Amino acid sequence: MDQICDGWPFGAVAPLFLFSLASCSSSCSAPSSTSTAIRVATVIHRPSRTYLPAFREASAFRNGDACGSQEGDKIHIAMTLDINYLRGTMAAVFSMLQHSTCPDNLSFHFLVAHSEPHLYSSIKSTFPFLNFKIYRFDSRRVRGKISKSIRQALDQPLNYARIYLADVIPRGVRRVIYLDSDLVVVDDIAQLWDVDLEEKVLAAPEYCLANFTKYFTESFWSDPELAKVFEGRNPCYFNTGVMVIDVDKWRIGGYTQKVEEWMNVQKRKRIYNLGSLPPFLLVLAGNIKPVDHRWNQHGLGGDNIEGKCRDLHPGPISLLHWSGKGKPWLRSEARRPCAIDHLWAPYDLYRSSRHSLEE
Numbered sequence: 402m403d404q405i406c407d408g409w410p411f412g413a414v415a416p417l418f419l420f421s422l423a424s425c426s427s428s429c430s431a432p433s434s435t436s437t438a439i440r441v442a443t444v445i446h447r448p449s450r451t452y453l454p455a456f457r458e459a460s461a462f463r464n465g466d467a468c469g470s471q472e473g474d475k476i477h478i479a480m481t482l483d484i485n486y487l488r489g490t491m492a493a494v495f496s497m498l499q500h501s502t503c504p505d506n507l508s509f510h511f512l513v514a515h516s517e518p519h520l521y522s523s524i525k526s527t528f529p530f531l532n533f534k535i536y537r538f539d540s541r542r543v544r545g546k547i548s549k550s551i552r553q554a555l556d557q558p559l560n561y562a563r564i565y566l567a568d569v570i571p572r573g574v575r576r577v578i579y580l581d582s583d584l585v586v587v588d589d590i591a592q593l594w595d596v597d598l599e600e601k602v603l604a605a606p607e608y609c610l611a612n613f614t615k616y617f618t619e620s621f622w623s624d625p626e627l628a629k630v631f632e633g634r635n636p637c638y639f640n641t642g643v644m645v646i647d648v649d650k651w652r653i654g655g656y657t658q659k660v661e662e663w664m665n666v667q668k669r670k671r672i673y674n675l676g677s678l679p680p681f682l683l684v685l686a687g688n689i690k691p692v693d694h695r696w697n698q699h700g701l702g703g704d705n706i707e708g709k710c711r712d713l714h715p716g717p718i719s720l721l722h723w724s725g726k727g728k729p730w731l732r733s734e735a736r737r738p739c740a741i742d743h744l745w746a747p748y749d750l751y752r753s754s755r756h757s758l759e760e
């Protein structure tokens with residue numbers, strides 16, 4: 402049997418690109434020498450043990466006097482939880498706690514694809530005071546609807562969980578901020594939470610200068626029946642990694658079904674090349690509440706194919722997002738960080754990859 406030893410320590414589920422050591426023994430460990438050859442493995446191997454990274458415990462962030470004492474409304478934040486992105490999730494949560502005036506007001510809703518008790522204990526031991534709940538997202542809901550994209554990582558069922566948020570989180574939650582796991586927030590998230598959605602179902606930074614055409618294929622634009630969906634709208638690109646969603650309106654308006662309908666069209670006829678983003682654009686582009694661009698400085702992971710280093714765009718920043726192929730923790734593991742990754746590193750709570758669990 403092929404021995405694939407992941408430089409990436411979380412061997413259980415395959416991330417998009419596994420850096421693996423060219424030479425390795427049966428005891429896998431994180432790369433320890435820069436001289437070791439690194440190659441990109443395309444073979445996905447399921448080891449018999451799950452390697453769970455260890456994190457240091459974050460300091461306790463508590464509300465100050467200015468936060469008031471009565472039970473107020475919480476700020477609900479939804480994220481997915483996946484062992485491959487765990488290091489990113491920890492950094493994202495840590496960054497939000499650190500920059501919140503009232504950190505106790507944050508309430509996290511984590512969506513997982515499989516029931517994984519070690520993910521719960523990992524969050525709990527890293528953030529002993531965190532308000533959080535974990536929900537199982539039944540990936541069967543989406544399995545038949547995923548069509549292959551240009552990046553394998555985008556095809557993970559959990560990547561589609563954001564479409565089903567309104568069904569997964571409790572009914573009493575009426576607004577939620579959805580966040581990807583490859584970002585850090587460097588401002589008080591309460592400011593994003595307070596956005597006035599007016600009559601809209603979703604708020605996000607909107608990019609009207611981006612070339613919208615390229616998010617859909619020629620066969621989409623050349624079919625007048627399909628392309629007319631944008632009639633009477635001024636559709637602009639928005640990134641689905643940072644969204645404020647009125648989940649009440651989402652439920653009432655049947656938005657999950659609307660997005661699913663486009664995923665069904667995609668199964669019959671290839672109308673786009675990315676994962677969960679284009680069906681969101683089809684349903685909502687041109688009809689969202691725009692928020693300041695500072696809330697999603699995206700693309701820091703580089704492009705979708707190569708993951709080349711990127712620089713910051715000019716302007717103020719409240720949220721840094723490593724969307725694209727390159728992730729700061731992968732580049733750190735591979736000892737090839739981009740300059741921009743040094744802005745992520747202060748939020749990294751990763752200690753070692755030594756913890757292992759028998760499966």
Ligand SMILES: *[C@@H]1O[C@H](CO)[C@@H](O)[C@H](O)[C@H]1NC(C)=O
Pocket residue numbers: 468469470471472473474503505506591
């Ligand atoms: C934070 O929560 C407290 C107590 O639940 C509440 O009184 C206060 O209004 C909240 N503050 C903010 C800024 O949301």
Ligand SMILES: *[C@@H]1O[C@H](CO)[C@@H](O)[C@H](O)[C@H]1NC(C)=O
Pocket residue numbers: 612613614615
């Ligand atoms: C936008 O993208 C499309 C498809 O890739 C291309 O044909 C078109 O020339 C681009 N438009 C501009 C203004 O760059």
